[in-house]
Amino acid sequence: MNQQLGKRFVKLTFGLKQSLSRGHRELITAASVAVCVLVLHSIGLLQSLELAALDQFFRLRPNEPSEERITIVGIDEADLKEVGSWPIPDAKIAELLQKLNVHKPRAIGLDIYRDLPVEPGNQELRNAYKSMPNLIGIELLSKNKNFSVPPPLGLNQDQVGINNVLYDLDGKVRRSLLYSQVKNQVHESFALKLALLYLKSKRITPTKAKSNPKYLQLGKAAFTRFEANDGAYVGADDGGYQILSNFPKPKCQSSSGEFCSFRQVSMRDVLADKVKANLIKDRIILIGSTAPSLLDFVFIPYSSSVMSTAKSVPGIQLQAYFISELISAAVDGRPLLKVWPDLVEYLWVFVWSYLGAVTIWRIRHATRSLFSIIVCCFVLTVSAYLAFLYGWWIPLIPSLVCFGTSAIWMTSHIAQMQEEWKRSKEFLHHVINTIPDPIFVKNEQHQWIVLNEAYCRFIGYPNKLLIEKSDYDFFPKHEADVFRQQDDLVFRTQQPQEHEEEFTNADGQTHQIATKRSLHKDSAGNFFLVGVIRDITQRKLMEEHLKRTAAELYRSNNELKLKEDHLRYLAYHDPLTGLSNRKFFAEQLYESLHWAQHNNLLLGLLFIDLDGFKQVNDTLGHEMGDRLLMTIAERLSNSLRASDTVSRLGGDEFTVILRAIPNVQIAAKVAEKILSSITKPIVLDGCKIQVSASIGISVYPYNSQDSETLIKQADTAMYRAKRLGKNRYEFA
Secondary structure (H helix, E strand, C coil): CHHHHHHHHHHHHHHHHHHCCCCCHHHHHHHHHHHHHHHHHHCCCCHHHHHHHHHHHHHHCCCECCEEEEEEEEECHHHHHHHCCCCCCHHHHHHHHHHHHCCCCCEEEECCCCCCCCCCCHHHHHHHHHHCCCEEEEEECCCCHHHCECCCCCCCHHHEEECCCECCCCCECCEEEEEEEECCEEEEEHHHHHHHHHHHCCCCCCEECCCCCCCEEECCEEECCCCCCCCCCCCCCCCCEEEECCCCCECEECCCCCEECEEEEEHHHHHCCCCCHHHCCCCEEEEEECCHHHCCEEECHHHCCCCCCCCCEEHHHHHHHHHHHHHHHHHHCCCCCEECCHHHHHHHHHHHHHHHHHHHHHHCCHHHHHHHHHHHHHHHHHHHHHHHHCCEECCCHHHHHHHHHHHHHHHHHHHHHHHHHHHHHHHHHHHHCCCCCCEEEECCCCCEEEECHHHHHHHCCCHHHHCCCCHHHCCCHHHHHHHHHHHHHHHHHCCCEEEEEEEECCCCCEEEEEEEEEEEECCCCCEEEEEEEEECHHHHHHHHHHHHHHHHHHHHHHHHHHHHHHHHHHHHECCCCCCECHHHHHHHHHHHHHHHHHHCCEEEEEEEEEECHHHHHHHHCHHHHHHHHHHHHHHHHHCCCCCCEEEEEECCEEEEEEEEECCHHHHHHHHHHHHHHHCCCEEECCEEECCEEEEEEEEECCCCCCHHHHHHHHHHHHHHHHHCCCCEEEEC
């Protein structure tokens, strides 16, 4: 009955754990969260957060060496006040260009629209254009003519670059346009033309990238073309040849002591010859407005600030960033900003979603879980930042959202599971307390988590004292070692085991128990060991008693058998010589004759009588005669085969049964061997004794076919041998 209840309990426990779902919950949770977040990402809800995170990476990046290849000639408010008008007259622009060209710059970029003449000095400006092949002007392209700005008048079309700036939804510039195609005509950007002029002296020209012929290769850099859904972008305008701008962060110090990104001088200082030649020679000179009143300002990633309002940068400085990025990538191999393929990004997001689920699911401790979440978010952010420093823009916000959502989801689920487990434990307590056999449930740390009342009574301690404790807290070490070994075996093999053990309770009484252990797994993937105990102390005592009784019976039986064997030996053997006696001889002769008849073989019978034995007895005594008989018996045994039988009939008479002899001559040879053996001198207590023997031989079936006749004939032949002189043999 108890065994049946125990089996029902095990089935009940197993069923409850199955009902708590045994699926790969972490994997399912991670996949569900990842899909939801990727859907949000695909419709653009995370775009602004990801772009903001990218801006912070730009701001946090370390400063780079100062940019010594670019100098900005800024037209500030003081310059406008000194000139007195806007647009600046052509004569001033011509004078500025000529002043700069004297110092042999590598290239000059005029980031001012000059599509209309501004007298005076238009002809002078045109002449300057013609004398400066390293000058690049600017134009604005648009499909709508009302929004386009033509190139400078008088400047060769090959010396004009487009000034199309690409704005994101938040109004910032994070992409750079290298080429644009309008009416089947390809136009190079203002920044690209200036960069190519600079790189031309280093023999770097545009080619097709080896990795992808559709990409532009400049020196050490292959420029990956931007696509509409790269990175955080969703459905962005990817017309023309765009790249994600990896804005450099050069560090320089202006004359005023303030930190800046590029060397900058004013137009009035150039016109007044106050600028050192080394700030112009072999450099790219960019001319553009820095005056706030002209509103030529844009926002870039460096404009963002967490603690203060965003600061815009002049348009001419934006061009400097673009040019510096192109030259640094081509000459120095500075990383360009790239993104992972969609599949890799999806996998990355899923991995962090899975980590969020696994972290909470496996730890299940509020403080440790919170610490782990903080550490994981920090690791993720640092990983994304380090990847950014090497030119990779990987998804940070979707990964953080997935990680956090999975963690929250798992936390909620664990709380629900713990509530269900609490109710299940209460139900299990109620069920197992109805079972009379002691029952325990252990976790993977070998701690008791569920005990029935029978177990508590059996061990002699209350339930509250035992819960979350281990065997080593209550049992002698040698017993606890056995329990732990058996528990580990079940945990390792995941197979039920039954083992007999010793169990010492609180009163110091030792019981013999049989414990059946089985392993069960809950929906969280945790294993629990369930043990059902049977007290087999009385059974063991009875088994021990039965063993002792059986041993005693076995010993008594052996003694009886030995006595029986001894009596049998005495009944069939001569007590003096140890040879078979007359009774055994008669039985052996009968069996031997039957066997010889059945197998059609010859059998020889020898009757032996010692010559001179009586004289030895009379002169030396009976004790010496007995010793002589023992010696003769030994010599007879040594003279025969193992299949032959030698017997003592009494006194000095002996018989020999020769089985399966091929002819009568064999019997004669045996008789001769016996005579030779007996006649050898025998020394007993210093006395030399020599006796002989007379032998009579009868042969089956020649002489007779029955035993009595054979015996008589052999006996008669033996007496004939004595009459004929002794120490000889005679045939019947």
